[in-house]
């Protein structure tokens with residue numbers, strides 16, 4: 001493990017050559033989704049990032065069960081998204 005300091009002054013430890021600061025990457029994730037989605041937590045956003053989910057409308061292609069199967073995604077996040085979808089007259093996929 002080596003202690004590194006990112007351009008924004010966050011100290012973090014990484015054992016690889018990767019210089020991505022965890023704090024900055026979660027901020028980036030938050031900003032990326034902030035316009036479309038309620039804040040559901042960094043792990044959930046990371047799961048979306050890995051699944052290619054970017055917009056509220058992308059969620060309509062997934063069932064609740066599929067979303068809950070994503071690593072880092074829990075019932076609380078699901079509830080928040082369900083509310084947000086409802087305000088746009090959208091819903092999760094049903095199968």
Ligand SMILES: [Zn+2]
Pocket residue numbers: 006007008009010021022023024025
């Ligand atoms: Zn940083």
